[in-house]
Amino acid sequence: MDEQTKGNILVIGNSGVGKSTLINAVLGEKAAYTAWGGDMGTYELHRYEGKNLPFDLIDTIGFSPENERKTIKEIRSWLKKEYMGKTVSDGINVVWFCVDGTSGKLFANTLECFAKSVSDWKSIPVIIVITKSYSVPDREQNIRMIHDILSRQKKLKLNVQKVIPVVSEPFFITESTFAPAEGITELIEYTNALMPEGKKAASEDIGRHIRKKRSMQAQALVGGYVAAAVAVAAVPIPFPDHFLLIPLETAMINGIANHYGVKKNSGYEQALKYLLELGAVTAAAKAALEALKAVPGLTLGAVTINAIVAGSIVAGLGEACIGIFELVSKGEKTLEDSNFGWIKDMVEQNISVKKILQIAEKINITKKKGNKDIADEINSEFQ
Ligand SMILES: Nc1nc2c(ncn2[C@@H]2O[C@H](COP(=O)(O)OP(=O)(O)OP(=O)(O)O)[C@@H](O)[C@H]2O)c(=O)[nH]1
Numbered sequence: 001m002d003e004q005t006k007g008n009i010l011v012i013g014n015s016g017v018g019k020s021t022l023i024n025a026v027l028g029e030k031a032a033y034t035a036w037g038g039d040m041g042t043y044e045l046h047r048y049e050g051k052n053l054p055f056d057l058i059d060t061i062g063f064s065p066e067n068e069r070k071t072i073k074e075i076r077s078w079l080k081k082e083y084m085g086k087t088v089s090d091g092i093n094v095v096w097f098c099v100d101g102t103s104g105k106l107f108a109n110t111l112e113c114f115a116k117s118v119s120d121w122k123s124i125p126v127i128i129v130i131t132k133s134y135s136v137p138d139r140e141q142n143i144r145m146i147h148d149i150l151s152r153q154k155k156l157k158l159n160v161q162k163v164i165p166v167v168s169e170p171f172f173i174t175e176s177t178f179a180p181a182e183g184i185t186e187l188i189e190y191t192n193a194l195m196p197e198g199k200k201a202a203s204e205d206i207g208r209h210i211r212k213k214r215s216m217q218a219q220a221l222v223g224g225y226v227a228a229a230v231a232v233a234a235v236p237i238p239f240p241d242h243f244l245l246i247p248l249e250t251a252m253i254n255g256i257a258n259h260y261g262v263k264k265n266s267g268y269e270q271a272l273k274y275l276l277e278l279g280a281v282t283a284a285a286k287a288a289l290e291a292l293k294a295v296p297g298l299t300l301g302a303v304t305i306n307a308i309v310a311g312s313i314v315a316g317l318g319e320a321c322i323g324i325f326e327l328v329s330k331g332e333k334t335l336e337d338s339n340f341g342w343i344k345d346m347v348e349q350n351i352s353v354k355k356i357l358q359i360a361e362k363i364n365i366t367k368k369k370g371n372k373d374i375a376d377e378i379n380s381e382f383q
């Protein structure tokens, strides 16, 4: 799509809500600078090209109570310069107004300030993006809260078209518990639907991009569970005791199924049970452990080997599930006929003792044995 026809999305919101992190998640690359703690975040406006997307993304300086007016002024003058004096609504097709999902109490105030500052943009469609929506129960509540505020305060006069909770990057609570990335593909789809006809991506183009994005996100999801499995398994106990991985595998399978919109009916429940049996750490792990014993020169300790085997099995199971649920979501396969031979094949293709040996040998050579190093090595080998 050439520059003339490409749309622009303005990403605004309070400082530190995660605008730049969101932009990176949508682009699929670390293009925008993000800040941690006291670091300075975004300090100038920047347009990022949405490769394969029908729009570019404009990252802005975050508002804070003391700089709100100044920030809006800067955004306005930057837009004026960029669009050579045209009005904001000529240049900007959709606004993503970001609010922090972990501080719902601030929604009313934040929305009011935003509405006041942009009262002359009221024709531009707005998507309210609830960033950092790590807590699943809070998501519904936060959406409701925003709808309540909008309907109670008519004077807000914002052209809000949709409220979408997102997690841009997996959020780890402990080494083995995390909130996976979510909501990004929905945001892209909705935004495309709001673009004016001439700028909208053809449905097959956006479909292709969404599919790619969806599989990248599913892979990131598996990557998170691999890190979790490595952390859980990095203890010197014999493998058959690793029932601890079952809840983790269950959560991963459910997560991937949700990601691909697979219905949770009785066929799904059966497939889930079957997948857990296939991915049972005991059988696959025994084979891998036997094979590892026979490798000459391997000096890895039991803790490291446990971590490698568990992480690799979870990675293989995850990759298989991505393939399986993708086929189900496309309607090419069904879970409703109890004919699971194809599922078995896909899992067996992905959980391979050969791959586990390769990973162990690499870690043996590099001597990088931290949990994160092990998880990174496994993820790079599988994806
Ligand atoms: N794990 C995780 N961290 C996030 C997420 N969103 C934001 N963060 C973190 O929150 C911090 C602030 O994020 P930024 O993207 O820099 O926020 P910003 O809105 O661009 O901030 P300013 O540029 O200062 O306005 C960073 O440490 C991010 O890593 C998310 O979805 N997951």
Ligand SMILES: [Mg+2]
Pocket (backbone or CB within 6 Å): 019, 020, 021, 033, 034, 035, 041, 042, 059, 060, 062
């Ligand atoms: Mg920023």
